[in-house]
Amino acid sequence: MIEVKGLRKQFGQKVAVDNLSFSVQKGEVLGFLGPNGAGKSTTMRMVTGFLPVTAGEIEICGISMIGSPTEAKRKIGYLPESAPLYNDMTVQGFLKFCASMQGLKGTARATAVDEAIETCFLESVASQSIDTLSKGYRHRTCLAQSLLHNPEVLVLDEPTDGLDPNQKFEVRKLIKRLGKDRAILFSTHILEEVSAACTRAVIVDQGSIVADGTPDELEKQGGGSLSELFRKVTSQESPAG
Secondary structure: OEEEEEEEEEEOOEEEEEEEEEEEOOOOEEEEEOOOOOOHHHHHHHHOOOOOOOEEEEEEOOEEOOOOHHHHHOOEEEEOOOOOOOOOOEHHHHHHHHHHHOOOOHHHHHHHHHHHHHHOOOHHHOOOEHHHOOHHHHHHHHHHHHHOOOOOEEEEEOOOOOOOHHHHHHHHHHHHHHOOOOEEEEEEOOOHHHHHHOOEEEEEEOOEEEEEEOHHHHHHHOOOOHHHHHHHHOOOOOOOO
């Protein structure tokens, strides 16, 4: 579903992402783990077609993001790190607006909005103004907009950042459930996300993959501790974005 080969991004003389290769299949939740500045968000933006690549190949459901970006983007639901919201809209109004932007109309739009609200457990706040929502519900609203066109692939950039422990638990549980019939790639710098939501994870540092495996495999590589592995394979400071 997601195939990335030899991905590289350079800003002037600075290499932010260096020769990354990985894949995510249907039913798989791949955690993209790394310290702040490791190149996670840069990779997410390239995979979703919002940032041009310096070199490499990206395919979404067999469609080249470089050769056919419009077609490839239709297969993706994207939750950026700072997803935009219109605070004066209700949750339902915002989702209707987003569905219209996706080209959905009439009954198809109404059904998509209702299903996204149900999937993300937003029924109790659907008529509320977004500016009255807690951060947890705002995150769920952003996630709901990424599901409106029923994408086969989800790319989520730091989906639990800034949430309290209860909100993180709910979002991780939702990601795990959504991953049963989709390919999901999500970035995080929080180690516990790996065991809580991922079927597999890669650790990136300074734009390169330094570890790859299931949560159990990664823990074994760290002598029974994922945090030990993380400290061993990542540097103290990462210059990339």
